[in-house]
Amino acid sequence: MSQQSGFMPQRQFHVLVNEANQDQPLTVLPDPQGNFRVIKQGEILGEVNYTPQSKIVCYKGRLKKALMDQLEKHLSNYYAYAF
DSSP states (O other), X not given: OOOOOOOOGGGOEEEEEEETTEEEEEEEEEOTTSEEEEEETTEEEEEEEEOTTSXXXXXXXXXXXXXXXXXXXXXXXXXXXXX
């Protein structure tokens, strides 16, 4: 049986980001390769990759720079505490 790789709902975490002067909750689903799916209220906003230089790159969807900057900080914290 081949093992499927993909986003892992059991490892999801939630973050608050500030968007238009309001805190917005986001759900982030990681996968084993360092990719993350970003979801807001059931809608997929995009998918990002966390690089070894502690930067994120959006490769699917359209995420605003301000949101990406906040996500970068949250993903850095995720890696600091998860591993």
